[in-house]
Amino acid sequence: MTNEFVLEAISREFPDSVISNETSYDFLTLEIKKEDIKKVIHHLRDSSLQFNFLTDICGIHYPETPEKELGVIYHLHNMMDNFRIRLKVFMPRENAEVDSMTELFAGANWMERETFDFYGIKFKGHPDLRVILNMEDLGYHPMLKEYRLEDGSRTDKDDKMFGR
Template sequence: MTNEFVLEALTREFPDSVVSHSEPYGMLTVEIQKDDIKKVIHYLKDSSLEINFLTDVCGIHYPEFPDKEIGVIYHLQNMVANFRIRLKIFMPRENIEVDSLTDLYAGANWMERETYDFFGIKFKGHPDLRPILNMEDLGYHPMLKEYRLEDGTRTDKDDAMFGR
């Protein structure tokens, strides 16, 4: 199985769903329309491609791109053919909700909970969407780039020593 073969199958089955594609470090990476991600992953799993292992689900935050501010990245694998694929979806901050994959992959349960916990991305249809690592009353999602990296009130360091 090759990147070209899988990409051709995806573009044939879902011509309007594929936004873009690339191959960083040799791994096929495909950006998919947000509303189509579940049916694309269902196709990858149940078709002859047999991409039947969900390796990871994670979020990403690009505050400099308002239309694509929040993203979800799915890493999937066909373990027999040792083929890996990365799928990405993006959405604006006002609508950070995507379909859950827990009915396709049982392992998606904790991965989606972690992504919700750190990025605030809601997974529609998830059986138990609540924080998994942070405190329930934390009040914010720590991986969103909303805060300064350093505390401006610190007096115990000299930025000149760090080339700033």
């Protein structure tokens, strides 16, 4: 299995779903339309491509691009061929919602809850979408890049110590 083969298979099956693709460090990464991500992942799992393991779901925040401010990243693994793929979807912050993958992969449950907890991204169809790591009354999503990394009152640390 090669990156070119997988890209061609996905592009042939979903010609309008793939927004962009790149291969960095020999790792195929596809940006998929938000409304198509569930059917693409379903196809990857149930087709001859056999991506049968969901390694990770995580969020990302790009505050400088409002139309693609929040994103969800999916890592899938074909265990038979030891092949991995990364899929990304992006959305504006005011409509931060994407389909849940819990019907396809039971392990998506806690990963989606963590992403909701830290980024505020909602997963449509999730069986129990609620906070799991932060306090319920926290009132914000701590991984968003609108909060300082360090306490401003600290005098023993400054940003240059952290490469900024």
